[in-house]
Each structure stands twice: as C-alpha cells, then as structure tokens.
Amino acid sequence: MSGDDTGGGDSGDGMDDAGGRTDDADALRENVSDQFDRLPATAAEREVAGRATRPEVVDWWVDRFGVSRERFADYTFWEKGAGKVWAFRGASPSPVEVEALGVVFLRTRQEHWKPTTDAVQRFAADATRNVIDLDRGEARRFVAGENQPVDWDGDWGYLIAAHEVAGGRAPIGVGLYVHGELQSMMPKGRRRQFDAPNTPGDAGE
Template sequence: MTDERRVPEDESLEDNIGQQFDRLPATPDDRTVSGRASRKEIVDWWVEQYDVDPKIFDPFTFWEKGAGKIWIFGDDTSSPIEVEGLGMTVMRTRQRHWKPTMSAVQRFAQHANKNVIELSGEEAVRFAQGENIQYEAWDGDWGYLIVAHELAGSLAPIGVGLYLYGELRSTVPKGRRESLDTLE
C-alpha cells in the first residue's frame, strides 16, 4: 500500500490542543493547525486504500482530538468543543502509515472494493482472538487491510489486519478480542 503519509508541519500555524475536538479543515489549504489532516485527505485516503465511494462520507463531519485521533460524527456541532467523545474514532493519523480503527472498518467495510482479505472460518476465529495468520495467498497491497469472513452469503468485516511479508497481523484490541465458535 502506498499509504505512507505525513501532513506537513508548518511552524506558522497554530498548535493542536489535545483536550478538545476540532473540526478538520475542508482542504489542506484551509489548515490552521500544524500537522492536522483535512477532510479531503481523510476521504481521499479511504478512496485510495479501499475504493470506498467518497459520497459515503457526505453526511459526516470529521474531528481531531489528541494528536491524530480522528473521529467521525453523523451530525454537526460548534468547533472547538470540549467533550469526552463525539461519534466514533475512525482512524489514526500523525504517524507514518495512517490506520483505520476496527470500529470504522466494521462500519464502512461493506463499501470497500479493494484491499479486503477474506479468511476461512478457522483463520477468522484465530484472527478475532488476536492471533497472527500466515497468509501467503494474498497478492494485493501490503499494509492495513480490511479483514472479513463470509457469513450468511456476504462478507462480514472482522477488523483491521497489518499484512507484511506473508503474515497477516491481527490488530484487534485486547479488550475486543472474541472467543468464537468455529465459523464454517
């Protein structure tokens, strides 16, 4: 995957205030906080990485709280706002490779048309329990993939996996790992 991104730091811009939610600027040209991603960059990333139709994100606003923790909200409110949570976390930026959250993948993966890896029942169970999977059959991009399993005739997203060197690394958070019965 060619998802290595860095939003340029600009010393002439404001600093991030980590305890409040700030709406992302619409475009990079609208940026007022150094290093902050823009709405356009976030949506473009989902389009490039997973071939998600950008219109899927039209009803949502995007916010940053902390350093690169991006939230998606199905409404609008004043900015900045000091609350503990607003919508759900959608991804992490301000790091070498941007990473979608498990919640975002479970919410938006049904719209993805690329970089989705389908696991068998046994592999899906192991992945959901936090195990890494040896997976040589993948011939797509490396990086953060959407991990899914066929269930009742359609693909059901499990979470996010990091694919490197023939291994699919589970990034399922410890608190969300599941002990599942074997899936068929």
C-alpha cells in the same frame, strides 16, 4: 502519501510525525490533544501543524478501500488526541469538551494511516480493495488477536480482514499485512476466543 503499499513495523499507536506533510509549521499552532477540533476543508485553511484535511481523509478511504465518496457527505471529521480522527454525523456542535463525537475513524500523524475496527465495520462492508477474505479457522484466529501466515498477493499495509457469514462478506477488523503475515489489530476489548467449548461463535465444526 498515505495508505501506500509498504508495511513497515508500525504497531499502530506510535506517533510518527514524519509523515511527509508540507505544512509551514512555524505559522501553525500545536495540536491540543484533549479537545475536539474540526478538520480543515483545505490545506490552505489548516491552522494546526500536521493536521490532516477533510479531503485527505475522505480520499484515503476511497482510494484505499474503494468505498463511495458519498458515504461521507453527511459527516464532519474531528481530531482529538494526536492524530486520532473521529467521524461524526450530526448537527455540528461547538468544540466544547465532550468525551466522544461519533466513532474513532482513522489514526493519522503516522507514516501509514490506520483505520479502526469500528470504522471498517461501519463504513467498509462493501469495500472493493485491500480486503483479505479469511476462512473459518483464519477468522477465528484473527478475532482472537493472533498473527498468522496468509496467502495474499496484494498491497502490504493495513487491510480489512473479512469473512463469509450468513450469506455475505462481513468485515471483522483491521489487519496489518507484512512479510507474508497478517497481524490482527483487533483491540483487546473486541477480541473473542471462539475455540472454547460451548461458545456459539464457532461451534458445530
């Protein structure tokens, strides 16, 4: 139901509640977007309409990227903001008003769930599925925030964009692959221009 193979034109931050959830919305509270609420352990325990459950979130990562389920064993998952899921590894705090709990992990409440740049870097360095390997020029364009045509015969949708650096693959961020094009989802603050003179990022070509 999520992370499927169709791309769609979702640019990421739009809130789309038509995600095929089966909640009985009448019996559930509305999401309060300015507080952290823990994701329910099961669908039966869901108290807030449209909220993803912990197993759904973990399954999505495992299914989509082939990462180990155990990786998330120490984590609790929280929703703050409509659909914004955070991963926190620490003693479980009370849901008081705090500014951040761990890392922003996944955008739910939209047809195609979208992982964050920081989450794929942190949790999916050894992903085995839906990773597109970029060459040097492609990686440079990707980190600059550019969209580009790429050769990819795998799934459409949100992919991990990675490149080879210092003896291994390293995820750069999230790309949206549709119609032969990889759209860079690098957040503005994480973009870098490596083609300027005298920057170390990609010198010496």
